[in-house]
Amino acid sequence: MNIKTIRTNSKNKDFINLVKELDVYLKITDEDEHDFYNQFNSIDVLKEVVVTYVSENAVGCGAIKKFDNSTxxxxxxxVSLDNRGTGVAQKILQELETCAKELGYKKCILETGVRQVEAVKFYKKCGYKIIPNYGQYQGMENSICFEKKI
Known part of the structure; x- marks a missing residue:
């Protein structure tokens, strides 16, 4: 399998299209809470973006955004459904962590939904530890937050 990962920004058309796929997926899994979560997911503020291609097809993406001076x-x-379990997500996350390190950050945090069972397993496998819900996710029963020192 020919996997290529690039760094780009939120104006990348492949990134925009993948995010549309992601939002369709999340609208189903987040159920009634989708609008709450969606308000925190504007891509305009994302400057550090990764897109992964398999045989020239965009199949996965991710981004990082500054949380504080060290995070x-x-x-x-x-990752598109037919490319899950192929190592694509790991490549994306590693590239995001490398980018964060290069920018001088010391840790990554993230939020996912308890209903995203595969995502929860994936982040644990990648060395992320569960932390108390931060920021807008405090008190959200369907949120689970993670961190990893990089």
């Missing part, structure tokens, strides 16, 4: 938040992680 970035991982946002908009997504």
């Amino acid at each position: 970035v938040e991982v946002k908009r992680m997504f």
Whole structure:
């Protein structure tokens, strides 16, 4: 399998299209809470974006955004359904962590939904530890937050 990962920004058309796929998926899994979560997912503020291609087809994406002076938040992680379990997500996350390190950050945090069972397993496998829900996710029963020192 020919996998290529590029760094780009939120204006990348492949990134925009993948985020649309992600939003369709999340609208189903987030159910009634989708609008709440969606308000925190504007891609305009994302400057550090990764898109992964398999045989020239965009199949996955992710981004980081500054949370504080030592921390970035991982946002908009997504791999198309037919490319899950192929190592694409790991490549995306590693590239985001490398980018964060290069920018001088010390840790990554993220939020996912308890209903995204595969995502929860994936982040644990990648060395992320569950932390108390931060920021807008405090008190959200369907949110689970993670961090990893990089």
